[in-house]
Amino acid sequence: MSCCAVGMESRKVERLAKYERRTGWLLSAAAVLFLMVYAWPILDPGLPGGVIRACSIASAAIWIGFGADYLVRLILAPNKTRFVRDHLTDLLVLALPLLRPLRALRAATALARLGRASMTLRGQTIAYVVGGVALLGFVAAVAVLDAERGSEDANIKTFGDAAWWAATTITTVGYGDRFPTTPEGKWVGAGLMVGGIALAGTITAALASWFVEHIGSVEQAGAEAQDQIATLTAEVRALRSQLAAEQKLR
Amino acid sequence: MSCCAVGMESRKVERLAKYERRTGWLLSAAAVLFLMVYAWPILDPGLPGGVIRACSIASAAIWIGFGADYLVRLILAPNKTRFVRDHLTDLLVLALPLLRPLRALRAATALARLGRASMTLRGQTIAYVVGGVALLGFVAAVAVLDAERGSEDANIKTFGDAAWWAATTITTVGYGDRFPTTPEGKWVGAGLMVGGIALAGTITAALASWFVEHIGSVEQAGAEAQDQIATLTAEVRALRSQLAAEQKLR
């Protein structure tokens, strides 16, 4: 590659990063708005037709906005093939109507943005996971309610049922008093179960790393080694001053 | 901030710490008492009216005591806003009647106090979690029994049912033979599920840190490095005595 091509590519990477920095807040806000216009008509079925129509228009507008954002980033990306491969989930969430609820999960990035400044990496990861899982639980409850309410022999008929089902699923308790019966509901459930494992796994892992750090012999061994090295350094310094003294004597 | 202000603030921090040290045992005892007067009328519905009335008076008195303690600590705190933010759960547990059972969880601090002296940090954490979770399970069983017993189509009617439900929930087994059906009971259940994940996570994490410490290459690598440093120190000492001998010779 010639020097000019390298320069152009690095300029492109810069432009993409600048674009993402600028539109980040906007997209997070759009995701939060999407969550609202997606959940509202499902949670309150008695809404007047006009409001429902407004919600679907807003939802479609946000979808177009996300699509435009994807295209702009694709154009700014120096390596198109790699961009498509690295952002495959973005493309799937845009293209498949079944994955529509997942668009709301982008709202989690807003959460992450708020937390980033003040916390340690572990605190941040926990906050991110807990916040993300709470969001996932809410979106899953809304999506399952949407899928199940129409079915005759469903057992999830209200948002209370759906929220309780989401809680029992995400924690892998699974009483079985409420469970999805339609194919769409079952897909939502499968996604939520994986989220539940991720929740439990991250909490456990964070705890484990805390233990490893604060307790016991690893840190102690390190401290002992540092003490030994300090002793050794003092020894060498003494040697050097001894030698210097000798040189002076002569 | 002037020097005097700093002095005042540090004196305030000291006073708060002294107050908390002094009242710690008292508050733990009050929490244990609260647990008793909270659980007793629920567990034994055949209690004479006078005893039930005495229990609710004691419960209210402890509530006032906790409230007074919160106010005193707030007054002693140098930074009011920060104190409110850092002790938000204390405030919520005081203000929301639904969170009333959580007041009993303060009894866990008594447990922690007993264990603190004699154990390693990991043993202490395990004892704290196991003790805390046992307490959580008991409180949840009592609270769910309180919530469910009034309901017609509930399936938790005795303390035995409630305790079995708590065990299946906290371990995330969730057979579904017993489960809460009222909104209050479901909130209790949701809290218990999170406790169950914390239980499993902490036990796993403690085991993992034990493995990391006692097995394998990390510790070994540290030991090898220490051996190497010891060899090196011996080398430097030999060098120094060689030099000293030379100086003597002259």
Added chain:
Amino acid sequence: MSCCAVGMESRKVERLAKYERRTGWLLSAAAVLFLMVYAWPILDPGLPGGVIRACSIASAAIWIGFGADYLVRLILAPNKTRFVRDHLTDLLVLALPLLRPLRALRAATALARLGRASMTLRGQTIAYVVGGVALLGFVAAVAVLDAERGSEDANIKTFGDAAWWAATTITTVGYGDRFPTTPEGKWVGAGLMVGGIALAGTITAALASWFVEHIGSVEQAGAEAQDQIATLTAEVRALRSQLAAEQKLR
């Protein structure tokens, strides 16, 4: 403590260790035998009365044997109070008829004995846990069958039911198609759930420690430090030989 007392105590500790070394195999064999005479009459209810009677006699004999072993160890122990405190579970398993099935768990020590020679500490721990949990699952299935079979509205009536229930419980899946309904069965179930969490936790922890050891920067950092120390040692050795050469020259 005088020198004689110390000598007596250390001789006692030695005698206790010698006794435990000698009787270890015998007690493991007794535990395996106990497992058989405990499980057989439950698994095959059509046994002739004579065999059942022989089984209960053998069971009682083993119980007396375990009791005698506990007494001998108590007598040999230098510090009685500490021995009772450290072996509280032994005492409970001997004293409480409800904990009778747990006597069979001592058979796990035989398993551990077999594995000890050839494996790494982690492999050994996994083998011990998996073996112990398999044993726990079997004992729990037998115990729950014993508890449930007599009950009218129980849903665990055959060993197949009980084994399936044990599998769904120990893995915390908990479908709820089979579950204990009697108080004794529920106690067995609660014990098994805790075992299930221990199983999952130990497997996860072993995996985590494997990851920590084989992957990544911790080991690498150690290796780098060792390289640095080696360089430093070479430097010091060069210095020393330089000094020696100087001394020769003179």
Added chain:
Amino acid sequence: MSCCAVGMESRKVERLAKYERRTGWLLSAAAVLFLMVYAWPILDPGLPGGVIRACSIASAAIWIGFGADYLVRLILAPNKTRFVRDHLTDLLVLALPLLRPLRALRAATALARLGRASMTLRGQTIAYVVGGVALLGFVAAVAVLDAERGSEDANIKTFGDAAWWAATTITTVGYGDRFPTTPEGKWVGAGLMVGGIALAGTITAALASWFVEHIGSVEQAGAEAQDQIATLTAEVRALRSQLAAEQKLR
């Protein structure tokens, strides 16, 4: 052992490794084919008799192929007893018709082969586990459908039911709306539960090792020790040049 025997053995080990390298792809392909001819007749019961017969012939042929492969490797192995002991699962999967579905799991090695080149060890392990567990879930769903469809009072009658059951089992949620009722189905379920624990455990463990590596004091302590050693080395170098200067002066 004489020098010739050692030579022969090492040549044998080499020949076995060469054979395994060459036939690896072929066996993976055979496993994928087996998965297809095993699953197809179960998933589509309306298949014409000819196709079903072709599938069972292909299945038998692959079985013979796997058997031949086992024999060849046994012949090439320098130590027969050790080979049989180390490849006991291979033998069991070949010999027991009940374990027939497990033959398809060898297809996971193909997956591993694809991933090996490009990823870190942790990424590789996760990909391997997730891929392997997805395969396990699919095979278990097919096997349970095969076992349950014939039974009158089964509740798993379609592949949709079976897949949903597999998802709730592998994540240990276990609603209990679908569960195996036949002994064969229950064996499949037990295997899947263990797979579910392995899934959750590996994800947790990978997360934990990531935390341990990227966060906190272990790495920092190592870095500090390295800084100390660097300081010390500089010190010793200064000493040596000081000595050299002295020698020159004379």
